[in-house]
Amino acid sequence: MEFGKFVREVYLRSEPSVDLDKVTGEKKVNCSDHKLTVSEYNNILKEFDVKDDSNEILACNMFMLQSGPQLIDDRVA
Secondary structure: OOHHHHHHHHHHOOEOOOOHHHOOOOOOOOHHHOEEEHHHHHHHHHHOOOOOOOHHHHHHHHHHHHOOOEEEOOOOO
């Protein structure tokens, strides 16, 4: 898995959406300004073929905790 593509996809599908490839210069993305539903996060994991018992799922979840958009329950979205 290309982790950079995973991160980009997460932010493309967040609300509000942002394309990290277009963020330039000193402009930074504040992760707390973005939200992503749990079901959409699970869809991204499936698309990137991230297995539940892999180091990749650990890396993806750690990214979400530290730098990813806030995960929200679909029933709240």
